[in-house]
Amino acid sequence: MAALTSSASAVSSAQLSEGIRLGGGAHGRNSIASWKLAMHIPSTPAFCFSSSHAINGLRLREYVGLRVAMADGLEASARPTLLEREKSACAFRVHQELTPQGNEKTKTKTVRTNASMGVDVAPPTSFSMAATSAVADGSARKEAMAYSTSVRRTEEVVKMPSSTTRDTGEGGSQLSTVSITVVGASGDLAKKKIFPALFALYYEGHLPEHFTIFGFARSKMTNEELRTTISSTLTCRIDQRENCADKIDKFLQRCFYHSGQYNSEDSFRQLDIKLKDQEAGRVASRLFYLSIPPNLFVDVARSASRGASATQGWTRVIVEKPFGRDADSSAELTNGLAQYLSEEQIYRIDHYLGKELVENLSVLRFSNLVFEPLWSRQYIRNVQVIFSEDFGTEGRGGYFDNYGIIRDIMQNHLLQMVALFGMEAPVTLDAEDIRNEKVKVLRSMRKLKLEDVVIGQYKSHVKGGVKYPGYGDDPTVPKNSITPTFAAAALFIDNARWDGVPILMKAGKALHTRRAEIRIQFRHVPGNLYKKLFATDLDLATNELVIRVQPDEAIYLKINNKVPGLGLRLDKSNLNLLYSERYNKEIPDSYERLILDAIDGDKRLFIRNDELEAAWGIFTPVLKALEEKRVSPELYPYGSRGPIGAYYLAAKYNVRWGDMGDN
Ligand SMILES: NC(=O)C1=CN([C@@H]2O[C@H](COP(=O)(O)OP(=O)(O)OC[C@H]3O[C@@H](n4cnc5c(N)ncnc54)[C@H](OP(=O)(O)O)[C@@H]3O)[C@@H](O)[C@H]2O)C=CC1
Numbered sequence: 001m002a003a004l005t006s007s008a009s010a011v012s013s014a015q016l017s018e019g020i021r022l023g024g025g026a027h028g029r030n031s032i033a034s035w036k037l038a039m040h041i042p043s044t045p046a047f048c049f050s051s052s053h054a055i056n057g058l059r060l061r062e063y064v065g066l067r068v069a070m071a072d073g074l075e076a077s078a079r080p081t082l083l084e085r086e087k088s089a090c091a092f093r094v095h096q097e098l099t100p101q102g103n104e105k106t107k108t109k110t111v112r113t114n115a116s117m118g119v120d121v122a123p124p125t126s127f128s129m130a131a132t133s134a135v136a137d138g139s140a141r142k143e144a145m146a147y148s149t150s151v152r153r154t155e156e157v158v159k160m161p162s163s164t165t166r167d168t169g170e171g172g173s174q175l176s177t178v179s180i181t182v183v184g185a186s187g188d189l190a191k192k193k194i195f196p197a198l199f200a201l202y203y204e205g206h207l208p209e210h211f212t213i214f215g216f217a218r219s220k221m222t223n224e225e226l227r228t229t230i231s232s233t234l235t236c237r238i239d240q241r242e243n244c245a246d247k248i249d250k251f252l253q254r255c256f257y258h259s260g261q262y263n264s265e266d267s268f269r270q271l272d273i274k275l276k277d278q279e280a281g282r283v284a285s286r287l288f289y290l291s292i293p294p295n296l297f298v299d300v301a302r303s304a305s306r307g308a309s310a311t312q313g314w315t316r317v318i319v320e321k322p323f324g325r326d327a328d329s330s331a332e333l334t335n336g337l338a339q340y341l342s343e344e345q346i347y348r349i350d351h352y353l354g355k356e357l358v359e360n361l362s363v364l365r366f367s368n369l370v371f372e373p374l375w376s377r378q379y380i381r382n383v384q385v386i387f388s389e390d391f392g393t394e395g396r397g398g399y400f401d402n403y404g405i406i407r408d409i410m411q412n413h414l415l416q417m418v419a420l421f422g423m424e425a426p427v428t429l430d431a432e433d434i435r436n437e438k439v440k441v442l443r444s445m446r447k448l449k450l451e452d453v454v455i456g457q458y459k460s461h462v463k464g465g466v467k468y469p470g471y472g473d474d475p476t477v478p479k480n481s482i483t484p485t486f487a488a489a490a491l492f493i494d495n496a497r498w499d500g501v502p503i504l505m506k507a508g509k510a511l512h513t514r515r516a517e518i519r520i521q522f523r524h525v526p527g528n529l530y531k532k533l534f535a536t537d538l539d540l541a542t543n544e545l546v547i548r549v550q551p552d553e554a555i556y557l558k559i560n561n562k563v564p565g566l567g568l569r570l571d572k573s574n575l576n577l578l579y580s581e582r583y584n585k586e587i588p589d590s591y592e593r594l595i596l597d598a599i600d601g602d603k604r605l606f607i608r609n610d611e612l613e614a615a616w617g618i619f620t621p622v623l624k625a626l627e628e629k630r631v632s633p634e635l636y637p638y639g640s641r642g643p644i645g646a647y648y649l650a651a652k653y654n655v656r657w658g659d660m661g662d663n
């Protein structure tokens with residue numbers, strides 16, 4: 001690698017700052033142009049550090065990591081949000097912040113240099129530290145290459161002492177900050193998922209140097225009461241449990257509560273005052289997480305956008321599902337939100353998109369030669385997307401009864417997996433390119449017909465002396481409800497790649513097991529030499545690729561294999577990638593990934609409005625037909641495998657469900 005000091009001087013500040021300015025955010029969509037430009041600067045190891053936000057392996061890996069690895073002699077990371085007045089300083093940062101001999105000392109010096117220039121002066125965040133140490137031992141280029149092949153390895157390298165990464169706010173050395181308001185903070189999701197995810201991000205050093213978290217809801221609560229409530233749900237990563245109590249305390253000190261009305265601009269103005277107090281003159285960006293029933297979304301969008309929008313930084317809003325009940329109500333919600341927020345500001349969350357194995361789907365397909373050529377009607381016989389829970393709607397019956405399993409799970413979580421599974425290769429890993437491909441798949445899907453759907457509802461069941469309640473036993477569920485808690489459906493993607501391949505979905509509550517998986521069953525081997533050894537059922541001898549999203553994340557391929565020994569006997573065995581054995585690391589919860597993406601402005605894993613429209617287009621006719629005809633669900637016992645009808649539906653398309661055996 002060329003010495004940085006000499007080669008960097010061969011690059012003009014203008015060139016580099018132009019590159020950065022084009023990007024605006026190193027990891028963001030527009031930054032691709034920057035990186036492309038930067039890569040055309042020959043043999044230039046360029047470094048531009050993150051200073052106000054958490055730039056980390058997660059963000060870098062797709063957007064920058066691969067490009068870094070590809071670029072000849074160029075290794076770069078850049079801060080995600082360059083404030084307008086700092087952009088021009090970036091070239092200085094590139095030149096000054098790091099040398100090939102870069103070490104702790106030189107960085108400290110750089111920080112001081114920048115401070116005197118009035119530039120954001122936070123110490124480098126974790127990724128830059130990793131890059132620095134790689135440079136220090138002369139292996140930066142190797143390290144960059146490692147990005148493209150082993151992101152996990154890089155993320156392990158990234159770990160650094162928290163004291164150097166974080167400004168807890170007391171020192172007030174940061175010029176920028178992010179404030180996160182959890183609207184509906186008294187609710188189930190906030191407690192169960194959102195606060196724990198925010199803490200996990202803080203714990204791992206992914207939150208910005210300075211941040212503030214506000215809970216907002218109607219319930220009266222003091223800051224202390226909020227802290228007590230959420231502290232019971234916070235846990236530290238098992239694989240790195242250090243100073244856990246101390247970190248929980250520090251995190252809670254950044255959490256506050258404001259009680260107000262969702263439709264009151266005034267309530268949000270008061271929140272604004274409290275936010276400003278904590279932001280203490282820093283350039284603040286604001287994220288609102290709407291963890292409330294959907295009928296409140298538009299009220300909150302109006303009140304929050306008018307009363308508490310950021311004045312200098314960005315304002316973004318995460319919207320929880322359900323996004324409507326059908327095509328019309330979804331369009332109404334989209335239009336309602338559009339009055340107060342631009343599409344750019346809206347982050348429609350589907351937490352399944354943040355699950356490790358779902359995100360990995362594209363990596364599996366597009367970076368392994370063994371899979372992509374087989375990924376079509378030519379070799380794939382059917383695809384199954386299966387979701388089951390071994391508990392009922394307990395406690396959520398009131399919400400659930402208005403939606404049912406098709407809206408709760410199929411129209412969003414399972415369909416999103418189908419879209420990722422079935423899409424063509426996107427032009428780049430940019431959010432818009434990926435979502436363009438997903439939307440094409442969704443728009444190519446046939447509207448689901450009533451005859452291709454089976455619905456069920458769980459009934460009470462006694463097992464081992466224990467009585468498990470039926471759906472109708474839930475006091476919040478209306479008497480004689482016919483809302484489905486189970487559904488199976490046969491879908492089709494009418495395009496050249498998937499023509500005629502049944503895509504079967506199955507989702508249910510109160511079943512015998514908890515799992516979510518995609519099963520890809522391949523066609524049989526033509527003229528199989530060993531067919532006599534399979535008796536008459538050649539179907540049982542086909543390969544099956546299973547992507548187990550949860551629990552026990554795994555990817556395995558069922559193959560036919562000779563049983564060792566004399567004679568010729570075949571059995572079915574698994575080539576198995578079990579994550580817990582392969583990776584010695586706890587997998588982050590999907591909410592962590594998605595909240596971090598929203599902070600970073602990365603929309604790849606969020607639903608675009610046209611995707612939503614296409615998704616409702618597939619399911620709305622059948623949902624209407626089920627309601628108009630008042631189709632009664634087939635009852636199935638709590639803890640069973642669900643209605644028999646699901647097997648007939650599969651048989652109609654010559655499919656056997658893959659989840660019948662042990663694996
Ligand atoms: N819980 C879960 O597992 C999941 C939830 N979601 C979605 O996330 C969002 C939040 O879910 P969850 O936390 O379970 O919801 P909750 O029913 O717990 O509601 C959240 C908060 O909203 C306020 N609220 C509830 N109902 C009303 C009402 N009728 N009028 C005014 N305020 C009300 C309450 O706060 P207060 O009274 O203090 O104002 C409540 O604490 C929903 O959109 C849900 O569909 C999505 C996936 C999973």
Ligand SMILES: O=C1O[C@H](COP(=O)(O)O)[C@@H](O)[C@H](O)[C@H]1O
Pocket residue numbers: 351389408409516
């Ligand atoms: O969105 C929802 O998801 C959960 C299941 O999520 P998981 O991450 O635990 O698999 C489901 O229980 C709930 O009904 C639904 O609204």
